Amino acid sequence: MRVLGIETSCDETAIAIYDTTRGLLANQIHSQTDVHACYGGVVPELAARDHVRKLPLLFRAALIEANLRRDQINAIGYTAGPGLQGALMTGAAFAKGLARALQCPALGVHHLEGHVLAPLLEEERPQFPFLAVLVSGGHTQLIAVKALGDYALLGESIDDAVGEAFDKSAKLMGLGYPGGAALSQLAQRGRRDAIRFPRPMIDRPGLDFSFSGLKTAVALAIAAGKDHADIAASFEQAVIDTLAIKIGRALEQTGYRHVVLAGGVAANRPLRLRLKEMMDERGGQVFYPPPILCTDNAAMIALVAALRLERGERDAAAGFEVRPRWPLVSLSHLSSR
CATH class of the missing domain: 3.30.420.40 (ATPase, nucleotide binding domain)
Incomplete structure (x- = not known):
C-alpha cells in the first residue's frame, strides 16, 4: 500500500x-x-x-x-x-x-x-512498550507508549515547552527567529559550567516540567553582562540535566528499557549523547529519527x-x-x- x-x-x-x-x-x-x-x-x-x-x-x-x-x-x-x-x-x-x-x-x-512513532521509519526500531520523550516548540511530554494507539501521559511542562524556552532565550540574546538552533550553535563556544542555572522541579515528586523560570534566569544573566556563549552553554546544560533526571525517574516508574526521543529538540546533539550514555549505563537503548524527521x-x-x-x-x-x-x-x- x-x-x-x-x-x-x-x-x-x-x-x-x-x-x-x-x-x-x-x-x-x-x-x-x-x-x-x-x-x-x-x-x-x-x-x-x-x-x-x-x-x-x-x-x-x-x-x-x-x-x-x-x-x-x-x-x-x-x-x-x-x-x-x-x-x-x-x-x-x-x-x-x-x-x-x-x-x-x-x-x-x-x-x-x-x-x-517516527523512529519506526528507521531500520533499527524500538519495540513496544517504550518511553517517548516528546520535546518540541509546543510540547514537552513523557509518554508511556504501550502499543499503537495506547498511550499514557506521565508528565509534561506546566508552562513553556523546551523548544519554546530555547527560542525565547535566543530572542533575549538577539539571535533572531527561530533561535533554538542558533542558541545551540552558540553554546558550542561556551562553558557549560560557567553559570549555575536552576534545574527546575527536580526536587519535587512527579514527572512534570517547568522551563519558564530558566528564561528569567537567562534574562538576569544577560543583564549582569555575562558572556552570551557561556549563557547559551549553561542554559542548554540545565535543560539537558533536567530532562535526563525526569527521564530516569520515568524509566524507574515504568521499567521500560527503550526510549524514543522525538520532536524538533530531538535534533540537539548534546541531548542525544546524554541520553545514549544514560541508556548504555542502564542496559537499554535510545532511538531517534534523523534530523530531517x-x-x-x-x-x-x-x-x-x-x-x-x-x-x-x-x-x-x-x-x-x-x-x-x-x-x-x-x-x-x-x-x-
Missing part, C-alpha cells in the same frame, strides 16, 4: 509517500521560516495562505521523487491536529479533495502520534496513516474535522479496535 502523507499543522508544508513494502519513497518539506521571521513568530493567516500555495507544488515534486503516477496512490493521511486551525484546514481540504479525485480512502492523523514532516504522518489504515480505520466519506487541541491520550481507546 502506498500512502500519501500531508503535514500542515504549523509553519512547514510537507508531503511524503510511504510504501508499506518499500519504505519511504518521497519526502518533500517546505519551511516558512522566511515568511514569519520578520514578525518574530508564526502568523497563522500567513501560514495557511502559504500552505495553499505550496501543497500542489510539493505533491507534484513528491510524485516525481517517487517515480509514481497519481493513480498509483492507494490512500492519503493528513494531519488533523493539534495545530493552527487554518493551517490544519488547508491540508485536510487538500487531502479530502485529492482522495475524492483518486477514489481512495483518507485518514486524519494525530500530529504528536507521528512524532512518537525530527521537525514537522509528512513522512511520519504517512507512516501512522498506513499503520491505522491497515487496521481498517477510515475517515467518514464526506467532510472532515480538524482539532487544534487534541490530547494524544484520547487515542488510547482505539488500541482495542
Whole structure:
C-alpha cells in the first residue's frame, strides 16, 4: 500500500509517500521560516495562505521523487491536529479533495502520534512498550507508549515547552527567529559550567516540567553582562540535566528499557549523547529519527496513516474535522479496535 502523507499543522508544508513494502519513497518539506521571521513568530493567516500555495507544488515534486503516477496512490493521511486551525484546514481540504479525485480512502492523523512513532521509519526500531520523550516548540511530554494507539501521559511542562524556552532565550540574546538552533550553535563556544542555572522541579515528586523560570534566569544573566556563549552553554546544560533526571525517574516508574526521543529538540546533539550514555549505563537503548524527521514532516504522518489504515480505520466519506487541541491520550481507546 502506498500512502500519501500531508503535514500542515504549523509553519512547514510537507508531503511524503510511504510504501508499506518499500519504505519511504518521497519526502518533500517546505519551511516558512522566511515568511514569519520578520514578525518574530508564526502568523497563522500567513501560514495557511502559504500552505495553499505550496501543497500542489510539493505533491507534484513528491510524485516525481517517487517515480509514481497519481493513480498509483492507494490512500492519503493528513494531519488533523493539534495545530493552527487554518493551517490544519488547508491540508485536510487538500487531502479530502485529492482522495475524492483518486477514489481512495483518507485518514486524519494525530500530529504528536507521528512524532512518537517516527523512529519506526528507521531500520533499527524500538519495540513496544517504550518511553517517548516528546520535546518540541509546543510540547514537552513523557509518554508511556504501550502499543499503537495506547498511550499514557506521565508528565509534561506546566508552562513553556523546551523548544519554546530555547527560542525565547535566543530572542533575549538577539539571535533572531527561530533561535533554538542558533542558541545551540552558540553554546558550542561556551562553558557549560560557567553559570549555575536552576534545574527546575527536580526536587519535587512527579514527572512534570517547568522551563519558564530558566528564561528569567537567562534574562538576569544577560543583564549582569555575562558572556552570551557561556549563557547559551549553561542554559542548554540545565535543560539537558533536567530532562535526563525526569527521564530516569520515568524509566524507574515504568521499567521500560527503550526510549524514543522525538520532536524538533530531538535534533540537539548534546541531548542525544546524554541520553545514549544514560541508556548504555542502564542496559537499554535510545532511538531517534534523523534530523530531517525530527521537525514537522509528512513522512511520519504517512507512516501512522498506513499503520491505522491497515487496521481498517477510515475517515467518514464526506467532510472532515480538524482539532487544534487534541490530547494524544484520547487515542488510547482505539488500541482495542
